[in-house]
Amino acid sequence: MANLVVSQVSVAVPVGRDTSVRRSVFKTNNLSFGDRSWLPVYSLDLKSRHAGMRNGRIVCMSVQQAGKSKVSVSPLKLEDAKEPPLNTYKPKEPYTATIVSVERLVGPKAPGETCHIVIDHGGNVPYWEGQSYGVIPPGENPKKPGAPQNVRLYSIASTRYGDSFDGKTASLCVRRAVYYDPDTGKEDPSKNGVCSNYLCNSKAGDKVQITGPSGKIMLLPEEDPNATHIMIATGTGVAPYRGYLRRMFMEDVPTYKFRGLAWLFLGVANTDSLLYDDEFTKYLKDHPDHFRYDRALSREQKNKSGGKMYVQDKIEEYSDEIFKLLDGGAHIYFCGLKGMMPGIQATLKRVAEQRGETWDEKLSQLKKNKQWHVEVY
Secondary structure (H helix, E strand, O other): OOOEOOOOEEEOOOEOOEOOOOOEEEEOOEEEOOOOEEEOOOEEOOOOOOEEEEOOEEEEOOOOOOOOOOEEOOOHHHHOOOOOOOOOEEOOEOEEEEEEEEEEOOOOOOOOOEEEEEEEOOOOOOOOOOOEEEEEOOOEOOOOOOOEOOOEEEEEOOOOOOOOOOOOEEEEEEEOOOOEOOOOOOEOHHHOOHHHHHHHHOOOOOEEEEEEEEOOOOOOOOOOOOOEEEEEEEHHHHHHHHHHHHHHHHEEOOOOOOOOEEEEEEEEOOHHHOOOHHHHHHHHHHOOOOEEEEEEEOOOOEOOOOOEOOHHHHHHHOHHHHHHHHHOOOEEEEEEOOOHHHHHHHHHHHHHHHOOOOHHHHHHHHHHOOOEEEEEO
C-alpha cells in the first residue's frame, strides 16, 4: 500500500502527573497504515487547533483525518460479500476484543462527556457501515443474579475498514450517562449508565466483550452512486453518518465512487458539543458539490420564532428543498434519542400540509420505496 502523508496522528504520551493514557498531536513526514509502522521525525505540536487540554489530558480532536487524496484501504475482500454480516457473535458467546484508545470528543463547555472509542476486533467481527455492535459490560445482572449484564447496542462510527483503514478495528461514539438527583442536584453514581461509564473509563489494552454486528435498516444503499442521502442526527446519533461520510469522501474504495449529494443535519447543545466537526468541515471544503453540513446548536442559536434552534427547525428551514429531493428519490435517515422523532414528525407533517400533501400518505410511500431509515434509542 502506498504511503499516506498526514499532518497529525494520535499517540500516547505522558502529561503531568497523571499516569493514565493520554493523547497528543505529533507531526510526522511519512506514515504507512498498511503495516502500522511509521518513519520519522516527530515534533510535538501543542498549538494545533486539533489539540486541547481537557481533564488533565491532551486529546486529538480529529481522528486520523486524511488529505484531499483518498486513503487506500484493505483488505478489499470486505467488499465481496453480497449480504451484510449479521450476529456473528451472540450474547452467550461474545467476542473478546481489545480497547485501542478512548478520546474525549467534546470541549469543556459541553454538557456531559462524549468519547470516541476504538476497539480492535482483529478482523474477526466484520461489519458494514450503519450497523451496530453489542457491548456486554462486566459484572452481574442486577435483575438476574448470577447472569451477565444485558447487551447494550452502539451504532458503529467507522467504516468497515476502521480508523486504521486495515479492517481490524471499529469505533464507537459513546456519551457518558450520568444521573443527577432532582432534589439535591448531585450525581448519584449508583444510577449512572453502567455500560457507557465502563466504556468511557476504559484504557488502552482493556478487554471488552462484543456481540453482533446487527441491524439492516441503516445500511448505506450503494446501488446508485449518484443518490442523495439526507442524514439527520442528534448527539451521538451522528455515529453511522461518520462511517458513511468516510466511505464516501475519505477512503479509496474501488467498488464505490460516490458522486451524489450527502447532506448532514446535526443537532447538539453548543459549539463545544459538536462531534467530528473537523472531519465534516474538511469534507465541506474538499467536496462542496457533494456535501452539505448544517448544525443546530440549541443553546447558541435561535429559530425563526425566537426559541431554541433544534434539528427540526433546521429541517423546516430547508423543507422545500428537502421535500423536492425526497420526491426525486433521496434517502433520509434519522439517528439519535427517540425523543427527537415527535418534533421532527410534527414539522414534516406541517410542511407537507402547507404543500397540499398528506403526510401519512407521503410517509407510507417513502417507507414503501425504502427511502425512510430510522434508528432511535
